Amino acid sequence: MGSAILKDRENQIFIKEQSQGEITCEKSSLAGSVSQRACVFCGSRVVLYPVADALHIVHGPIGCASFTWDIRGSLSSGPELHRLSFSTDLREMDVIQGGEKKLERAISELGELHKPSAVFVYATCIAGIIGDDIAAVCRRTAEKLGVPVLPVHSEGFKGTKKDGYKAACDALAKIVGTGDISGIPEVSINILGEFNLAGEAWMIEDYYRRMGVEVVSVLTGDGRIGKISRAHGASLNVVQCSGSLTYLAEHMKEKYGIPYIRVSYFGIEDQSRALYDVADFFSFNPGLRTKAEEIVREEISVIMPRIQYYREKLAGKKAAVYVGGAFKAFSLIKALRLIDMSVVIAGSQTGNKNDYKQLEELCDPGTVILDDSNPLELSRFVLEKKADLFIGGVKERPIAYKLGIGFCDHNHERKIALAGYEGMINFYKEVYSSVMSPVWKFAPRNNRRKSHE
């Protein structure tokens, strides 16, 4: 076998206090490297997916839609249009003759059938290459249907997942500002970058409500077009995650003068700060801070004994973290530290220079930091660093299992709430039940009986 690291990828790997200079990132994936990344379309799909009363039509051949059908754990309290898959299913003739007519008919037909509050039309690679004027089709059909029909310029090859985030934000920006904002109190926020996986947005909304803060809109968890259209009425945008919705926050700051703060709801420390920072923003109302402190105290007192239990069991175990956005890695490192677990590998698909600098500061010496990695590299370092646990997404799971170590799913497909205080316990429980499972005793790594030649 060749070396696990390709020459052209060497500087996308950084070892704290061993490597020189800084990590290279924000590059497009190297051909043939079996990147764990998806495409621009994937980025847009991730952001818009939870909008439950909109129709999501994928304009392209069938695969792009098939692969993203009901793919995530974003819950809705009402309509569930987002869980269906719609595609123009382009065929040879459409590619030759252009797909605009077909798209127009698809939007009209599906629009009339499902009566959505808006339609998102995703451009895939093919739609881009055959040069369909999707924006024009959207304009025409919007008139007919009487709801917004928004093009999402997510042609797969035009950049990385991040460009997909931006394309999605552009679409959302056209909805924001169209609703009636009368009656929205001053102490009000939007929650951005929270997708309501396993009901997480509901938990977080509830904390803020208990503080006395009105949540105007969550983007896009349990999303509704009506609520999103009123988002410009809030006083503050609270942005989570590695910036999938930062573009929108920036846009709203510019256009409506709404400031934003960055938060994370993962881990006790970050979750608490997310509440305090909002309270401090509305410092003219000191009651908020008091209320936030109360909530934090209350919640922590409930979970602390259980955390203690997991700490006793898991202290000293080592984790490898490979996630989509670098921001999530920060929170994970802190959360694992709380139970005395260390992170020996930290990487992301789409981090930028700043992210990696922060990551480096946060990590212990010797930690391997990776940008846009792949199975061979990941597995090499997992073994080298003797990790007991891998935290990542579906594509990383078999890597962990093949190596005979535990795994915790921390991406958009999970069905377990990991945010907030309650989520923290779920997270530790997840880690615990994988790392401590007796099945690993039978894995070749721990078993003297060799099971493969």
Added chain:
Amino acid sequence: MNKKTPDYVSTSNPCKVCSPLGVSLAVKGLENAMSIMHGSQGCATYIRRYMISHFKEPLDIASSSFDERSAVFGGKRNLRAAIENVSLKYDPELIVVAPTCLSETIGDDLRAYCRNFDSTTSAEVLSVSMPTYTSAHLVGFYGAVRSVVAGKEKGDEKRQAVNIFPSMVSPADLRYLKEIVGSFFDKSMVMPDYSETLDGEIWGEYIPIAPGGTPQKDIASAHKADFSISFSPYTKEDISAACWLEEEYGVEHFDLLPPIGIRGTDELIDVLSQKSGRDVPRNLVRERARLIDALADSHKYTFGKRAVVYGDGDFVAGIASFLDEIGIVPVICACGTPFPRFEEYLKNSLEETEPEYIGADVDFRDLEELMEGKEYDFMIGSSKGYPLSRKRGIPLVRCGFPIHDRIGGPRFLHVGYEGALNLLDTIVNTLLTKKQDDSTVGYSYL
């Protein structure tokens, strides 16, 4: 019967995936081989994700990672880089390049690229010729096998007596097929064979290319075999490896119905027995007898039951044929992909029953409409039918590909007598569970 032509508009909740997925699955079943999806990164990553959720095994599939430049000027450079990098890291003996919709649209000539490019790779590089748009996963699967058999540098050694070209079956099916064939022939080739590569063991270290797969040497000697067996009699000949071997090298070809159920399996066993001159071994005779005994035990539970079968063409034909022979009516037979001769295929697979609907290029919305207003006892197919089965409150028997919401999809046995027995038990127990759950009495003997 194809309700969607000529003026279908869109597809909702598809019952198919695209052809490059089929290619990568087939290549997973070739020894020391890697596939490259020639197009944007997303396609390869989505395909990996989709298959990992079923097989629960690593699925390293490379992409030539198009960017805007390659999308406009062609992907030759990217392909070369991909081939070099894959060689460097995985050191495969064979690299198979699949077109994606994107490379097909911009007119990249993969064959030419793969034939003459200056690279340091020691691997044999072959491309798959197949249409990407008009087809779906099964076409990619067959197309890849054919392209590799045809394109591979030929050896002069005769290695195997028979080439077996299975359909998109499970790793468990492949293992069992090999066993069956092995009891008639000392040396045979099953291609592709992902029985180990996609249903393997814990490694302890990461192995770039999973061990197992159809030996490269056997593939190179496929033209020297006495005969071939394939199980897709109604598929277009231009994607059949066995047809190619027959045309080019005169290798005798038996194109059998899927070996699912008694009739299908009997047919396979008969050919094997007749060609090898060996008697059917005792263990197979016993398996068949046990199966028939089990059919007798359960016939009252199955007779006259109404089933909805969906999936790709070969799967639906095979399952429908089995249901038919045990007295269950495959009332709706829906093929998720375009399949020109599907109706003919289905009708020739059935002897006892008559479906109310047979059609191809059906999505789950069509299926929902088709099922409207009538009663069915169960649905049978991949886990993609779950939302519909839940909505209608009809039990679902999960089998085929993909199974995303249960464990064990790759270990589900469909083919042969043992496969039929497994299907029978699963179906009958599903019906009994439903009956028991619905009953106010809760009988503990059924």
